[in-house]
Amino acid sequence: MSLSQAINTAQSSLSNTSTKTSVISRNISNAANPDYNRRSAVLMTTWAGASVATTQRSQNETLLRESLTGTAAAASQQTLLDGLSRLQSIFGGNDYETSPASLLAGFRDTLSTYAVKPSENTLAETAIADAVQLARGLQTASAAVQDARYSADQQIARDVDQLNSLLGEFQKANDAIVRGTQAGSDINNELDVREKLLKEISGIVSVSTVTRSGNDLAIYTTDGLTLFERVPRPVTFVPSSGYSATLTGNAVYIDGAALPPGEGASTNGAGSLQAHLQIRDTYAPTLQNQLDEIARGLVTVFAESDQSATPTLPDMPGLFTWAGGTVPSTGTLQKGIAASITVNPAVLSSKGGNPSLLRDGGINGAAYSVNPAANASFAQQLDAYVQAFEVPLTFDSAASLGASASLTGFAADSIGWLEQNRSEASSAAEVREAYRFRTTESYFNATGVSLDEEMSLLLELEQSYKASARLISAVDEMLQALLAAA
Known part of the structure; x- marks a missing residue:
């Protein structure tokens, strides 16, 4: 190998080392970045020796x-x-x-x-x-x-x-x-x-x-x-x-x-x-x-019926009523009834009502009373x-809980x-x-930055730099000896 070839080789090596060091430094600075994929400098052989052809990004489509x-x-x-x-x-x-x-x-x-x-x-x-x-x-x-x-x-x-x-x-x-x-x-x-x-x-x-x-x-x-x-x-x-x-x-x-x-x-x-x-x-x-x-079940269970000998009046909401003001059909969902269900004002003392109507009936008038004499010991209605x-009541299948239940x-x-x-x-x-954690971890392990690996590569580059420096130093000594002899 001539001195000119030796110096060219050393210069190429230093240039490659510099580029690789730059890439590794960038990798290390992004080690904690989950959205960064590791880079590596790819060498190729030319007439002047090895040189960095491109910077390659780590990828793994399957893991991604x-x-x-x-x-x-x-x-x-x-x-x-x-x-x-x-x-x-x-x-x-x-x-x-x-x-x-x-x-x-x-x-x-x-x-x-x-x-x-x-x-x-x-x-x-x-x-x-x-x-x-x-x-x-x-x-x-x-x-x-x-x-x-x-x-x-x-x-x-x-x-x-x-x-x-x-x-x-x-x-x-x-x-x-x-x-x-x-x-x-x-x-x-x-x-x-x-x-x-x-x-x-x-x-x-x-x-x-x-x-x-x-x-x-x-x-x-x-x-x-x-x-x-x-x-x-x-x-x-x-x-x-x-x-x-x-x-x-x-x-x-x-x-x-x-x-x-x-x-x-x-x-x-x-x-x-x-x-x-x-x-x-x-x-x-x-x-x-x-x-x-x-809510529909409550209105139905506590509804009042006409107590006359020949009933003609319709069933009416009793203790519980709602915005519709009627007794809903059995087994048919009444959308929104829960939002408007209330206790009938007829039994609320605060609104001038009589709480005993719960026991006696007649919330909707005398025709619906089951204890017209208002006997204090009357408990049949409460029982x-x-x-x-x-x-058991019949419920709409839209509630996803079966058709019959108490x-x-x-x-x-x-x-x-x-x-x-x-x-x-x-x-x-x-x-x-x-x-998610395992797949993300696997992908990061395959494409992310490992500080241990990058530091190991830096040590290798340090040795490469030292070798190139020694080669340049040796060429310099040879040239000085040559010039001194001349």
Whole structure:
């Protein structure tokens, strides 16, 4: 090897070492950045020796797809769990102390005590007070369920706005990558940005990607809806200004097609959008139906009938009444009845009523009285009310709790239904979060930065630098000796 070849080799080695050191330094500075993929300098052999040809970005498409799938599934399941936990909190949390089942049991017990001592006016007042608390509990729960639907609707609007914004940013990154690929420039930073946006999008809606020529990327949902294909596809949603039991929420449209809500406590939805739709359109309405059926059952059980020898008057709401002012049809859901159920003013002392009408009947007039003589020891009507709590009633299948049950049994089943779904959602959330964590960890291990590895490479570069420096020093000594000899 001539001296000129030796010096060229040393200079090339120093240049490569400098470039590699710069790449490693950048890797180390981004070691804690989850959206940064490790870079490595790739050498190639030329007539002048080895030189850095390009800076390569670590990638693993298989693990990335699994990570995106895990992110979408975990986001959907956690959102569903949060929604179900909110519905649970409406009834006082884990003990359900403010649930219709608890209030119904308390009212039944007070009514039983009143039936033992029907002459006690204080017991009549206590029974009426418990009835008022039960009616208010149903009203409050109904309002809270609709508020949960409204909150989910507002979150859907925020998710849609964020999704459209992310798709707009994705277009900028994707266009930069396509242009950079055509020009042969370094696009590693843009690839990091595009991948980061893809991860954020997967938290809102499921994503499936297709890479096309020029590094162009198209995004679809797992249901086949187009999110991005050269340009963002419109994601549209019209939020509602409020909710009631009779109002249905608007759908989310992606490229003109409706996004379906998730199904089941271990939801098949992916991304927060489908879970919010599931809470708004499935779980909250079903719980509202259950509240309405409990309220309808109360109005029916405590309804008054014409006591005449030849009855001609229709049955009328008794202790409990509602905005409709009639006794609802048996087994047919009356949407919104829980929101308007109240205790009849005829038995409220505060409104000039007589609490003893609960014992005697006649809330709707003398024709409906079962104790026209107002005997203080009369308890048949109260006993009948107490027993009616356990008599099977027909319920609408829209409540998802079966067609026949007692009033107390139905209220207890409602709590069981909510708790079962929340428990299943909680277990599924743990599993899916573990899957998300493992897939994300595996992807980061494959493409992220390891400080130990980078420091080891720095030590190797240090030795390479020392070798190049020694070679230059040796060439310098030879040249000095040559010049001195000349």
